[in-house]
Amino acid sequence: MTYKTLSFASLRPATGAAVFRGSEYGAHASFFVNSRGSERHRHPYDEIFVLLNGEIDFTIDGESGHAAVIIIPAHTWHEFASTISGGVKLVNIHPVAQMQTEWAR
Numbered sequence: 001m002t003y004k005t006l007s008f009a010s011l012r013p014a015t016g017a018a019v020f021r022g023s024e025y026g027a028h029a030s031f032f033v034n035s036r037g038s039e040r041h042r043h044p045y046d047e048i049f050v051l052l053n054g055e056i057d058f059t060i061d062g063e064s065g066h067a068a069v070i071i072i073p074a075h076t077w078h079e080f081a082s083t084i085s086g087g088v089k090l091v092n093i094h095p096v097a098q099m100q101t102e103w104a105r
Contacts, residue, residue, distance in 0.1 A: 032090075032091070054084055
């Protein structure tokens with residue numbers, strides 16, 4: 001595979017998080033750049049959160065906390081929310097080309 005470059009703007013829809021879907025570019029990883037929280041959900045693979053700025057409250061398998069880097073094991077229910085009014089910048093790394101999410105109902 002030859003290298004590819006993308007503008008950040010090309011990843012951002014009109015509303016919501018910027019999304020890189022690896023499957024669209026021949027890559028074996030995907031990610032979100034998130035500025036909001038997320039409701040309770042899980043994935044069939046590990047997910048890594050990297051907090052770039054701001055603060056988040058997270059709940060992972062019923063345990064709450066704060067951290068700058070969070071590694072969430074596969075099949076683990078999790079959710080998070082910004083704790084400050086200015087929002088956050090959080091990268092959610094999915095080590096797969098095609099992201100899969102199961103939402104709690």
